[in-house]
Amino acid sequence: MQNAFYTLDAIINLVKPLNVKGHLTHTTLMGIASLDKALPTDLSFLGNLKYRPQVPQSKAGVILVPPSYLGEPHKEQVLLTVNDPSEALSVICRDLMLKNAPKVKPGVHPTAVVDPTAKVDPTAAIGPLCVVGAHSVIGDHVVLSAHVFVGEHVQIQSGAIIRPNCSLLDGTQIGKRCFIDAGVVLGSEGYGYTTVNGAHQRCPQIGCVVLEDDVDVGSNTTIDRARFEETRIGEGTKIDNLVQIAHNVVIGKHCFIVAFAGIAGSTHIGDYTTIAGQVGLAGHINIGSHVVVGAQSGVNHDLPDHSFVRGTPVFPFMLAHRIDNLKRRLPDLFKRVDNLEKVFAYLTDDAAKSCFLKQGDAK
Amino acid sequence: MQNAFYTLDAIINLVKPLNVKGHLTHTTLMGIASLDKALPTDLSFLGNLKYRPQVPQSKAGVILVPPSYLGEPHKEQVLLTVNDPSEALSVICRDLMLKNAPKVKPGVHPTAVVDPTAKVDPTAAIGPLCVVGAHSVIGDHVVLSAHVFVGEHVQIQSGAIIRPNCSLLDGTQIGKRCFIDAGVVLGSEGYGYTTVNGAHQRCPQIGCVVLEDDVDVGSNTTIDRARFEETRIGEGTKIDNLVQIAHNVVIGKHCFIVAFAGIAGSTHIGDYTTIAGQVGLAGHINIGSHVVVGAQSGVNHDLPDHSFVRGTPVFPFMLAHRIDNLKRRLPDLFKRVDNLEKVFAYLTDDAAKSCFLKQGDAK
């Protein structure tokens, strides 16, 4: 597992650079990182020209640069000129993901229990002790690792990877190349009750969960089926471990939802929005696109596009930061007001009596 | 899965109304909702007469009303008069739950591993790849979906449903009609340690978890076994996904415990209490009945019956709301006190010197 994953030659082979400058003694690269964070064993890239000044400072062993970048590498650094560094990077990422994918062989493991009405593509791999229910469809190159439960009428599209001990309950739909980490529950019962004579009756939940293409779901996260219609996660959205998404939530494309975020029922989120760790979103609210909600916030109202907020209740980041700083000074503020009142008492009781109060009464 | 679940005729057949008023073109109902939230495809009901004014505004396609309700339906709306609308609703709910229950056939799946000393009722369904340990008792009409682990000396009573990948550890007792969603852990080890010479020794936990009848537990929730005696969840209490309930907690009847609530060891909660999302309750405290603790609160002391609180520390809702509003005005408050001090400095330094300070000293 700790094997190095790329040689410089392998990278050159993949991205086919226009030009190679510089030299590396060690030719093994261990990771991919942004310019400012890369280590000498990392590959980095200049994907956006505004980061151009970071290239000379970067410690990355190999940097993908566009033809317009004319700088020279450090000692022990290689610059690879490519037409589009971002695209070249994604070629490497995709290759790496395929290499890192579980090596389960295509076909159904003899210990798996697959309903005769389920359709499993011959290139899919159904690992040991998986269950696939009636009328489910498992697409090409899908991998179900082991101990995966697939209910009835579930659809899993091309190239999706489902890790061990996941429960994909009835009606769940999973898009292409989704990555569902271990222990995830998709399609659990929504938390909805009607109280009848003091007893809470479960409102039946007959909808489902839909993940569009390229959604990642972190381990032990839970996403509830809709009451009716769908709980939907948009294309390319990345969900961390231990997130809770309630029934009828709709999340847009390319969002980040970080660990312990809890999103209550029927709330909608736009595209490119980040919900940080331990945030709570109330039900039935609308969060716009390109919004950032900082860690541990509690939101109980709509937020327009491009909101950048934090706290409970939420404030704009700068105000939230200022309020945090003022909190520390609260004990001092109370003392200062105490002092002001003491002086006032003196003024109004003594001096004020003789000086002012002839003219009127200070209440 | 997305099939409609009820026709008007089917509802009439179930609740046997005294009277039917109005007309529906579409006769398919998709859900059940309260009067103010119902859509035209929903069934609703007038269960409590104080909601009577909501009936004429309700968009519900079908409303169950008592004989005393004499209003007329809208166009495309049907009013069904029944003796007790709440009871009629629960007849429908129960029917629906039975229809929606997993269609696993009674009997033990050939891939399940059942200890010869376990007793399984012939009407129970033990799904594929389940494990049932020694001396456990599985009651009538119980459904273990698939990949369910049942330890030793576990008791599961009539009609309980256990969804995939649950772990019901040794000694767990589950009441009638409980619904345990996927990935739940009941009877995990309590988090109790004695530190001996700098090393934390696990305090053995020899108690168990008891769920009374009609308890629901949401996916990936964890409930720890008691140190000794029982961790107990009262009848009809509904627990959301990803809740943590520590050892020796006792929760009363008909409570709601929402996602990410964490309840520390030995805390007791009364009946009809709501613990909202992301709330933390400290250990060894008593929370009364009919209490509401708002989302993200932190509680470290007892709360009497009918408390309605929020925040960290908790305040009554109205005060918590007011404090939240004042937070936003803190930067302004600091400025106002700065200004008051400036004027004071002027007064006491300049004018006050000549005017007041003959008579005494303002400290």
Added chain:
Amino acid sequence: MQNAFYTLDAIINLVKPLNVKGHLTHTTLMGIASLDKALPTDLSFLGNLKYRPQVPQSKAGVILVPPSYLGEPHKEQVLLTVNDPSEALSVICRDLMLKNAPKVKPGVHPTAVVDPTAKVDPTAAIGPLCVVGAHSVIGDHVVLSAHVFVGEHVQIQSGAIIRPNCSLLDGTQIGKRCFIDAGVVLGSEGYGYTTVNGAHQRCPQIGCVVLEDDVDVGSNTTIDRARFEETRIGEGTKIDNLVQIAHNVVIGKHCFIVAFAGIAGSTHIGDYTTIAGQVGLAGHINIGSHVVVGAQSGVNHDLPDHSFVRGTPVFPFMLAHRIDNLKRRLPDLFKRVDNLEKVFAYLTDDAAKSCFLKQGDAK
């Protein structure tokens, strides 16, 4: 399960006391507790002489005391004199843990799926429906309960216990006597992305998770593999249920990490530190040794050794407590400042005009 676990005779047999004083009618002990919390059915101990005054008040049925303790037992209490009470206690704890360990027989259950390249010690027990992947090594006396998934190149050392439905993903290393409760995921994919042309590309995570000896991990907790190198949990650290530990986190020895704590990527924690429930630690920070971070805190900066802090942002406990108290008085503070301003307006507008303003201008 509810059986008593120790008789007085059995304890005497284990700890071999120098002296036995007092008498117990019931001779069955149900638990172990500190002196101040013990019940008559508990065993307690005087491990640190500063707690000596608590011995006469303790209700414990049996107390382990050092030779220097000369007090007499209550009625229905037994004092056992031993050379080192802490050591004697750990003898009992260890014995109890062995007795309470799952009674799975050594050997591989016929329904388990073990790769031919995996090495399983003959004293290990691989329970029903477990999966053990290629090149993994299962040490002596290890217990995999049931439905446990062990990936490739996993190492589990002597005496570790893995409870049902755990996922130990590729490359995970588990030390001696670790206790991994049900539903735990070790080695899930780190949450790291590079955004390329608006799409988030998963940064491959090629590191692993390492648990040193005697680590406990609570049910449904998730620990991510490192991006490269290791996510490491130090010897004797005890992690509660539903904790999230991100990639490349390093936690020292003998720490407590309580439920719903979320530790973001690359953060380091020293030894003997407590991270209480629902705490969020930002990524890339350093938390010292012997630190206590109170429940629900949010920390986004380094904390030195022996910090004792709480809140968001964190303050020293006493200050945090004071700020909490002042929050309640905020509405009153705003009123007081309103009043001061009113008096001022009077002073400066009216009286001040005639009295002071001849001499200067109050701004």
